[in-house]
Amino acid sequence: MSDKTMIDEEERAIYSGDHCLSCTSCMANCPVMAAAKDYRGPKLVAPAHGRMHFSEDDTELSLDFCSNCKSCDRACPSGVAVSTLNMLQRAEYYKKHPHPQRDDMLAHAEKMAKLVNALPLGTTFANLGMKIGRSLGMFDSMGIAGEREMPAYASNTFAQEFRKIKQPSSDKKVVFFPGCSINYNEPHIGVAFVKVMNANGYEVILDEAFNCCGSPLVVTGYLDEAHEHAENNVERILYWKRQGIPVVATCTSCSLMLRKEYEELFGEEAMKEAGENVYDAFEFLEMLDAEGKFNTKLAPVNEKFLYHVPCHLKAAGIGTPVVSIFRHLPGAKVELADAGCCGMSGNYGFKKDKYEISMKIGEKLFSRIKAAHADDVICECPTCRMQIQHGTQAEPCHPIEILAKAYQ
Amino acid sequence: MIRSDVVVIGGGFAGLIAALASAKRGKSVTLLTYGEGTLTLNSGVIDVLGFDENHNAVENPLAAIENLPADHPYKKIGTKALEESIDFFTAVARKNHIPYHGSLDRQMMVPTAVGTLKPTCFAPHSLSGSEVFPGKKRIVIVGIKGLKDFYGDIMVENLKKSLGEDKSYEVLEVETGLTGGRDITTQDVARWMDTDEGTSSFSKQLLKAESLQNGNTTDVLFVVPQVLGTKGHACYQTISSRVGTDVVETTCLPPSVNGMRLQALLIDSLRELGVDIVENTKVVGAEKDGTQATAVIAQTASNQKRYYAKKFILATGGFYSGGITMRDFEQPKEMIFDLPVYFVKGEENWSNKELFSNKPQGFAKTGILTDETLRPVDESGKRVLDNVYVVGRNLGGYDFCFEHSGNGVALASAYKAAMM
Known part of the structure; x- marks a missing residue:
């Protein structure tokens, strides 16, 4: 991305810890604190440590408990980007410390899905492999919860399914951001989105140059990689914005990453500008409804x-x-x-x-x-x-x- | 467009009450909130008027309101609306399993976390200190191992002063099994008390109090931090009946468990009535047409969204919550409708350096003045908007902290605004 203009310091999430009044609203609403007595809580970890502006070489280890659910951000009356401060500190921590083995796998779902889809019958074998791996306790030994099933790959990606759809052409267009889950695991949701948009007189564009939004990378501390994803995606969003075409997502974590978290994490003006062109699917439909244009x-x-x-x-x-x-x-x-x-x-x-x-x-x-x-x-x-x-x-x-x- | 009969801005006590009272009248209501609101931070007791302008203790709040200065919010609200608002509130609370004690013509004294007594008008049974003090001879102060900001010895010292040296005092420490991680909070203990294991263990430990071993059980009073469950008053009833005598909670430092019980109750009631609650959206401006507001403009994660309504209730609070700001001295601003803001002029009158003295703080009176319908007026007393109502800490002319009137003004103004 060419334009690296930064947002004014006063507006940047990384400095928002200074607005903390220590009121404890975030603690009262933190679901992890309610479940884990070792987590010292959002107030102490995010704004208290964040106030050092990451200049000190000390880490609050219970930071590891934060799930980035953002309940703290919502609770804060003073606009502190609590969870983002946690994620920034997590990334700092992993600059100097090794990641647990499982982080690589959990953070890079997109990379794996691409590999699997590149092989003939790759998804079938991968699904089989995951089932066998799970029953042999392989995931468990890597540090992944053995109780859970890994999401299965769909036999066709959303991109493949999308090409089969015959859409009525229209002057009114939206770009769909499917995200990894829809593209690789649940393409039928993307198909349903296209149907709904078509029924409302919109043609859906799929831009295959988009990456994973980066959310799994951010929460596991691979912030530099997430930054690369952000730069690519922001460039694409701005490309569509210049043509007056909004970007719409059906996954509410993807859309939050594209519209807000990039800006908070990396502080670049272009990210804020791009965020303005991103909508959640039902938000977009509600806007049509407000104008009396919802079918x-x-x-x-x-x-x-x-x-x-x-x-x-x-x-x-x-x-x-x-x-x-x-x-x-x-x-x-x-x-x-x-x-x-x-x-x-x-x-x-x-x-x-x-x-x-x-x-x-x-x-x-x-x-x-x-x-x-x-x-x-x-x-x-x-x-x-x-x-x-x-x-x-x-x-x-x-x-x-x-x-x-x-x-x- | 998104249109409702009423848009309420602010999720504190005043905002929740305004939304609830409006919805109960059959109005379609949208509640816009930013941040958690005040109830996490206050005890959920209703102070009406604890002290007058000279910091004399008020014995009869209802009567004392008559003598308040003309600009005081209670003078605009009137005692009729105040009384009705109390009836409204206590009915809602009772229906949702948190019955409140109290009366407008006398004070109730509730114990604080340091053992002093604080005047208030209405409190849930679990906090109604002075209702249960008479006849108690043996006081057991219950501490929780590992709990922050609750010190039995200081409590004994102060309670002796307020309840009398003639009583016996015992400090008992309850073990919860929650220690070993971070410092625990009242909220952590209250969640433990929501479980059968918690209530059973807690009551068993209370039953070991020395004060219970001789004499009448009902002579004993247990004073506990705010830990008796996170919802309703069932836990309070269980513990009282198991120990066979009265138990009273103190007010405490935030997060406040009783405030959150009240918050949960109000939000459940709003949901039941189909109120649309939009969280995490800061209202940044309004659209006006002459003396009518037509819409407010709210910030989403990356855009702005307009909410249209026939009527708007402003409950965004004062300086602490950003409803009113003052970037330049003597230039206070109300952030949404740009309403005229009253303030005490002159730097020398702005603040009182004696923080705990018997004089109020000038800056605390900053806020919006209204007519008797709670619609905003300018310096000359002329109404500036016809369909905007101002409630709670947005109002000017009073120092809630000094006079102990915060939730009383919030409740009565919110109720009246909803009824207009």
Whole structure:
């Protein structure tokens, strides 16, 4: 990226620790603190250490407990980018310390998926391999929670599926950012998104030059690599912005990374500018609705949905657009789970030493789901859905799938 | 466009009450919040008026309101709305399993974490100190091993002064099994108390108190930090019945467990009524048409979103929460509607260097003045916007900290604004 203009120091997340009043709101709302008594909590780790502006060579080791769920950021009345300060300090730590073996695997899902997809029958063998590996305890010995199933690869990537779709052409276009999970594991969600956008008169563009958003890299401390991803993705987003075409994501962690976390982590002006062109899928539909342009020709669904709002959607400050869009769905009833963080937080719950904490955090949501007797559990975040399935046997889906089905 | 009958800005006590009272009237309500609000940081007891302008203790808050200066928020709210707001609040709290004790014409004294007594008007049963003090002869102060900011010995010293030397005092330390990691907080202990293991272990340890071994059990009073469960008052009832006598919680340093119980109760009630709550969105401006506000502009992670409404209730707080700022001296600003802000003029009147003296702080009175409908007025008393109502700490003309009136003003103004 050519333009490296930095955001004004006063506005930069890395210096936001100075706004901390030590009020403890972040501690009161931290799900990890509630589950793990060894975590000293967001206040002490992020702003207190962050105040040193990373000049001192000391590390608060309990920083390792932070899952980057961003509950602290939401709780803070003073605009401290608490979790981002944690992630920046984590990256500093790993500059001088070796990573656990499993970090490499958990951070580089995209790289692995690309390798697997490059081989003939690669996904079939990889899925088989993961099953065997799991039963032989290989993941466990690497430091990955053996209790969990690794997400299986789809036989075709979303990009392959996308090429088969015959879209009606339109002047109105959006660029879809599928993210790794949809591209490699759940392409049907991307297909549903295309259907919904087409039904609303939009043509969907897939830009294969996008990388993984970088979220798994950031949380495992591979910040330099994440920065490279950010530069590439920001350049692409700005390219589309210049043509007046917004970038839309269906994964609420991808969209938060593209629209906000790049800017917070790396402080470049271009990232802020790019963020303005990124939307969550339901946010975009809600904007159409606000202008009276949302297609409400929807078939009745007559279902009760229990909606788990992902933490990263709450952090986006856009409310719950799924709820307002579903009001147009005849017969649909949406109830909020309102049971806090699911505990998975991206790859956090996959870490062997964090598995128990992750499941403890999820308890409230699990019992809420078990007691709710909803027809379907809906949630935009792929790792929240994995956690819900693991903790309850429910089979949650993305709300865009429900909407796509209703556009008959 | 996103349109509601009422948009409430601010998720503190005033904002939550304004949203709830509006929704109960059948209005469609959108609540915009940024940060966790005040309830994590306050005890959730309702102080109405603890001290007058000269720092004399107020015995009858309802009567004392008559003598307040004309610019004081209570003078605009009026005692009728205050009384109605209390009825409204206590009904909601009772229905949601946190019954409150109290009355507007007398003070209740609640014990603090250092053993002094603090005047308030309404408190949940678990905190209603002076309701249970009479007749108690033996006081057991319950400390928690590893708990920050709760010191039994200091409590004994101060409680002796307030409750009398004629009583016996015992300090008992409860072991929770939570130690060994970080310093524990009242919230950690309250979560442990949510479990059967916690309540059972806690009550067993209390039953070992020496004070219980002789004489009437009901002569004994247990004073505990705010640890009796994170929701409702079931845990408080269980513990009281298991030890066979009264148990009273103290106020404490944040995070405040009782504040969070109240917060959870109010948010559950809002959800039940279908209020749209939008978190983590800072409202940065408004669109106006003459003397009407038409929309507020809220910041998302990377964009701005407009919320249209017929009526707006401003509950963004004062200096601490950024509802009012003052970048340049004597140039205070209200950040959303750019309302006129009242302040005490003259540098010499701005602050009182004696922090704990019997004089208020000039700066604390900074805020927005309103007419009797709680709509903002300018220096000449002329209303500036017709559909914006100002509540809670956004209001000027009072020092809530000095006079102990924070939650009282918040509740009564929020309720009145919702009813207008």
